[in-house]
Amino acid sequence: MFEKLDCKVNANLSEYSTMKIGGKAKFLLFPKNEKELVKILKICKEQNLKTFILGNGSNVLFDDKGFNGAVISLKKLDKIEVCGECVKVGAGINLFALNLRLQKLGLSGLEFCYGIPASLGGFLFMNGGCFGHEICEVVDEVYVFDGERKRTIKNKDCGFDYRTSNLQKYVILGAKLHLKHEKSEKIAQNMESFYQKKRDSQPLDFPSLGSVFKIIKTNPEIHPAKLIDKMGLKGVKIGRAEVSKKHAGFIVNLGGATSKDVFELICFLEAKLKEQGVQPQREIVVLKET
Numbered sequence: 001m002f003e004k005l006d007c008k009v010n011a012n013l014s015e016y017s018t019m020k021i022g023g024k025a026k027f028l029l030f031p032k033n034e035k036e037l038v039k040i041l042k043i044c045k046e047q048n049l050k051t052f053i054l055g056n057g058s059n060v061l062f063d064d065k066g067f068n069g070a071v072i073s074l075k076k077l078d079k080i081e082v083c084g085e086c087v088k089v090g091a092g093i094n095l096f097a098l099n100l101r102l103q104k105l106g107l108s109g110l111e112f113c114y115g116i117p118a119s120l121g122g123f124l125f126m127n128g129g130c131f132g133h134e135i136c137e138v139v140d141e142v143y144v145f146d147g148e149r150k151r152t153i154k155n156k157d158c159g160f161d162y163r164t165s166n167l168q169k170y171v172i173l174g175a176k177l178h179l180k181h182e183k184s185e186k187i188a189q190n191m192e193s194f195y196q197k198k199r200d201s202q203p204l205d206f207p208s209l210g211s212v213f214k215i216i217k218t219n220p221e222i223h224p225a226k227l228i229d230k231m232g233l234k235g236v237k238i239g240r241a242e243v244s245k246k247h248a249g250f251i252v253n254l255g256g257a258t259s260k261d262v263f264e265l266i267c268f269l270e271a272k273l274k275e276q277g278v279q280p281q282r283e284i285v286v287l288k289e290t
């Protein structure tokens, strides 16, 4: 069905999530350009095959039962085109590689997200951010595929808000970002200082998906991670999944955790937060096979 395309059959999804959990995908595809991506989507539609667009897998909990469809990884859509203080970047590039390239080019503005194991596409999808910055601050326009054709969406029409955007109904192909010229050494210092803050506060030595819950938008004072900590739930385990002892917002895989372990731990935390009068909202994506 996917002749001449980079396609793995019965691919192990655990290798493609930073949580290191997941069964097998019937197909795992790596389009090397937009034309191939559109071709793959067309075949999937004709064959009635479910699809899932994968960035860097840093926010997806795959099911141990796997995915009976086509997972489409955009990691090969990673081109960078420089035009003055702007760059046009493919959605599949990961933020480590993008930051290192920008640092060499002497372009500043993205250092805040150095250390986050995301792809640009995934980060745009949910308007990711940290340390008071969000990706939307540097976006000029986003290129998407709407199922029929490629479209350009200007920043103001992307619906960027706290950990969300209205890009979620599209396949994100890339974006034009505006940055500022800066000395490479200064950019490197900024990157390192942001990364160090992450290393100090987050359990980066264990597989995880980052923060499980969003801050409550209507009341940012109510911070799920702080509440979980206050309830003394750091270190609580189900199977091999644990509420991180370092950061109460993270669930870590101690090695050998199942999707069921993690899912049950999420549900347990949700019940505990509800007892405190908080309506928790998941930041992570749970891809459950039904």
Ligand SMILES: Cc1cc2nc3c(=O)[nH]c(=O)nc-3n(C[C@H](O)[C@H](O)[C@H](O)COP(=O)(O)OP(=O)(O)OC[C@H]3O[C@@H](n4cnc5c(N)ncnc54)[C@H](O)[C@@H]3O)c2cc1C
Pocket (backbone or CB within 6 Å): 018, 052, 053, 054, 055, 056, 057, 058, 059, 060, 074, 091, 092, 115, 116, 117, 118, 119, 120, 121, 122, 123, 124, 125, 126, 127, 128, 129, 130, 170, 171, 172, 173, 202, 204, 208, 209, 210, 211, 285
């Ligand atoms: C150690 C660690 C630290 C983290 N720190 C932060 C942080 O500081 N701030 C923060 O905001 N997040 C953080 N995260 C969470 C995570 O990195 C973000 O949610 C990120 O945006 C996910 O990007 P991804 O490419 O890995 O997406 P995936 O996990 O691959 O996908 C997430 C969702 O986006 C969709 N998607 C991905 N790419 C595309 C695309 N091109 N087109 C359409 N849909 C797409 C997927 O279908 C899925 O629904 C952290 C995660 C980890 C593991």
